[in-house]
Amino acid sequence: MLVVATIREDFQAVLAGLEKRHFPDAAATLERVLALDKERRETQVQRDALQSEAKASSKQIGQLMQSGQREEAEKLKARMGEIKQQVKELEEAFASADQALTALLYTLPNVPHTSVPAGRSAEDNEEVYRHGDLPVLGEEKVAHWDLIKTYDIIDFELGTKITGAGFPVYKGKGARLQRALINFFLDQAAEAGYGELQVPILVNEASGYGTGQLPDKEGQMYEATADQLYLIPTAEVPITNIFRDVILEKGQLPIRQAGYTPCFRREAGSWGAHVRGLNRLHQFDKVEIVQICAPEDSYAALEQMSAHVQGLLQQLELPYRVLRLCGGDMGFTSALTYDMEVYSAAQERWLEVSSVSNFETYQANRLKLRYRDAENKIALAHTLNGSAWRYHGS
RNA sequence: AGAGAGGUGUCCGAGUGGUUGAAGGAGCACGCCUGGAAAGCGUGUAUACCCCUAAAGGGUAUCGAGGGUUCGAAUCCCUUCCUCUCUGCCA
Structure with a gap:
């Protein structure tokens, strides 16, 4: 399948290639790829940041437990519940964008070499x-x-x-x-x-x-x-x-x-x-x-x-x-x-x-x-x- | 098809809930040493996605795969795939 980064960085060339193949709605499809790609990356950034926080908190809980500060640990645990819920939602959004993107990419044919003639049959x-x-x-x-x-x-x-x-x-x-x-x-x-x-x-x-x-x-x-x-x-x-x-x-x-x-x-x-x-x-x-x-x-x-x-x-x-x-x-x-x-x-x-x-x-x-x-x-x-x-x- | 054993980094191999991307060793790369080499010593040695980017740096995930328990899983539970051994079946 086509490389997303190529579509992002070389949009016109990819579009021209698909049109040479007479791929229907090439421009709209590629725009949709870019939109999904953007969505995927944005949700990933949010998800990763939240997971990073969760990871740090989890370590902290471990330390608190070892030093006997049970109450402090329980407070953190409560907050972890919220984080987990948010991570779950972001994860679902990420997965759905990612899957939609992959599915769409699977439907796109290869970009023809420049020497390929532009015929139909x-x-x-x-x-x-x-x-x-x-x-x-x-x-x-x-x-x-x-x-x-x-x-x-x-x-x-x-x-x-x-x-x-x-x-x-x-x-x-x-x-x-x-x-x-x-x-x-x-x-x-x-x-x-x-x-x-x-x-x-x-x-x-x-x-x-x-x-x-x-x-x-x-x-x-x-x-x-x-x-x-x-x-x-x-x-x-x-x-x-x-x-x-x-x-x-x-x-x-x-x-x-x-x-x-x-x-x-x-x-x-x-x-x-x-x-x-x-x-x-x-x-x-x-x-x-x-x-x-x-x-x-x-x-x-x-x-x-x-x-x-x-x-x-x-x-x-x-x-x-x-x-x-x-x-x-x-x-x-x-x-x-x-x-x-x-x-x-x-x-x-x-x-x-x-x-x-x-x-x-x-x-x-x-x-x-x-x-x-x-x-x-x-x-x-x-x-x-x-x-x-x-x-x-x- | 049934029973048992097992699947950890390039390879071998440790690791039964806590800061482990993962001990140790081998291999490989670079450096030191050497006339040169070996040995020895030192350093380094995964991939994906993403952020930032001039460079540097950083985040997350990954211990066959998928799911679950937990604040936290290579480690516990479930499902599944694969490999090996024995048994069964057999064009």
């Missing part, structure tokens, strides 16, 4: 790079949903039988291809300096909040209600949450981690045109790369991650383009996102295969992920992640 994304010639298949083109039947490598009906729509069964060479791709992407990540992790694919509520899936995407995750756990929509959640409530030492940055996991998304309400074959699944495989670095290094890291993913696509000899997402199309928590799209000659359209993002301090603030800077001061780190491969388009 996918139409307005900016193509920054294109690689390879677009293949033309002509009349004899065959879409992947037909090819997989011909070769009998992916079976949607079987998946429907044992689970439901959107849970395909990979068979024979299809399963082997899937496994080979996962290995390839993991090996490439390792070569690029990413440590490999195998992480849980169920996460708790705190982790969901840490990376921003909660409360924003509550309904999009499968929930194991008996244990209050969520099936992960991306490995970003468990991997980044490893660093929740952590203060990293200077020498530990940058941190680079990669991991393969199956991912689960309910995709509620998003079914419609273009949803066919592998284009939108409830369960899919993904190799994720995550970086944590100092703020001054994060945009270089983003370019590096983009280059890494492009290197994979080039090795696979796929024609692709790189998009800089516009304010209206960017994810809730991101400050800058590049999407990599591969051209599908059969579908005659671009399919998203990867997305790399810099979240700046947005996730770190929720995660309480800090580091010690050059002056040994504690500051929020920047987090980034990207899919090295996502086996379905959008």
Whole structure:
């Protein structure tokens, strides 16, 4: 979430950022943040002063009791009753302002980087790079949903039988291809300096909040209600949450981690045109790369991650383009996102295969992920992640 | 799932109602010592929010988490989470 001090000190920049995202009532919402922040601080000052008095009186009572001055002690006790009552009231006012402030901050998306174009939809994304010639298949083109039947490598009906729509069964060479791709992407990540992790694919509520899936995407995750756990929509959640409530030492940055996991998304309400074959699944495989670095290094890291993913696509000899997402199309928590799209000659359209993002301090603030800077001061780190491969388009 | 034991600062570890942010030790940092190092000696060594601020300084909270008793809780009571041991169950 956004840092309150930033909203306080850099109001116009934050406002401009939210407007670029077409966030409704941005100005009024930010004003409300400032009002709650002010209220919270004012009640805290009063509460703390009163508690300080209570603490001193309490010590005094102790001393009076020890020296046998019972009557004096009783007088003080009586006064303590009043103080306690007032503290209680102030505490409630503080907590209510604090909770309202946090709840409001949770609803605010990240402020986009200045380079983010100001569009509303996918139409307005900016193509920054294109690689390879677009293949033309002509009349004899065959879409992947037909090819997989011909070769009998992916079976949607079987998946429907044992689970439901959107849970395909990979068979024979299809399963082997899937496994080979996962290995390839993991090996490439390792070569690029990413440590490999195998992480849980169920996460708790705190982790969901840490990376921003909660409360924003509550309904999009499968929930194991008996244990209050969520099936992960991306490995970003468990991997980044490893660093929740952590203060990293200077020498530990940058941190680079990669991991393969199956991912689960309910995709509620998003079914419609273009949803066919592998284009939108409830369960899919993904190799994720995550970086944590100092703020001054994060945009270089983003370019590096983009280059890494492009290197994979080039090795696979796929024609692709790189998009800089516009304010209206960017994810809730991101400050800058590049999407990599591969051209599908059969579908005659671009399919998203990867997305790399810099979240700046947005996730770190929720995660309480800090580091010690050059002056040994504690500051929020920047987090980034990207899919090295996502086996379905959008 | 049941029984028992336990969760204290970077780590180990003391602490069963009173001035304890918390003994002691280790580690780490700096200084002294040394030709250099070790040893030794000295000093320092949490986080969050807030006040004040040029700097300094200051307040409150935090001993797994939450609640309660009390003038006062790391210490007492309740709830809950986690770890370990034993037993049970088991695709």
